[in-house]
Amino acid sequence: xxxxxxxxxxxxxxxxxxxxxxxxxxxxxxxxxxxxxxxxxxxxxxxxxxxxxxxxxxxxxxxxxxxxxxxxxxxxxxxxxxxxxxxxxxxxxxxxxxxxxxxxxxxxxxxxxxxxxxxxxxxxxxxxxxxxxxxxxxxxxxxxxxxxxxxxxxxxxxxxxxxxxxxxxx
Numbered sequence: 001x002x003x004x005x006x007x008x009x010x011x012x013x014x015x016x017x018x019x020x021x022x023x024x025x026x027x028x029x030x031x032x033x034x035x036x037x038x039x040x041x042x043x044x045x046x047x048x049x050x051x052x053x054x055x056x057x058x059x060x061x062x063x064x065x066x067x068x069x070x071x072x073x074x075x076x077x078x079x080x081x082x083x084x085x086x087x088x089x090x091x092x093x094x095x096x097x098x099x100x101x102x103x104x105x106x107x108x109x110x111x112x113x114x115x116x117x118x119x120x121x122x123x124x125x126x127x128x129x130x131x132x133x134x135x136x137x138x139x140x141x142x143x144x145x146x147x148x149x150x151x152x153x154x155x156x157x158x159x160x161x162x163x164x165x166x167x168x169x170x
Contacts, residue, residue, distance in 0.1 A: 009162070011165070012046040014155075015039065015154075015161075016043040019036060035152060049167060068116075072112055075108075076105070102154040103133055109122070123161070
């Protein structure tokens with residue numbers, strides 16, 4: 001697939017998962033279902049727009065998934081695992097996990113923006129990082145809202161960034 005389409009597709013898939021998994025309490029059930037349906041529609045839109053823009057099963061141009069990408073992903077995995085370990089040692093509420101994931105995934109995008117010299121994903125990375133940090137800050141006073149702030153809003157950010165990316169290609 002064209003590299004940008006593949007990146008947008010990966011972002012949209014993860015964004016959809018963020019929304020599907022985290023759209024629950026304290027949101028009213030009807031709003032949760034609407035958010036889930038919109039996420040699936042946004043994922044479908046990314047697929048359709050990407051295919052229409054000429055997404056083909058080839059990787060062209062500079063290596064998007066080369067050595068720098070692998071180093072960033074390995075760092076991301078190490079930070080995620082280490083963070084989960086520390087959160088469990090601290091007896092953090094389960095909601096802390098989604099906030100940690102959003103923070104690290106955001107930092108992953110910030111690093112990728114630098115490695116790929118692509119500013120378009122920098123905004124997504126900064127927003128995800130902020131949503132993750134805000135979620136971590138909410139753990140003491142409003143932990144029930146962490147899945148919405150760090151999960152649903154992060155998913156919406158990923159889906160929006162992916163839609164922006166495929167629209168720019170087309």
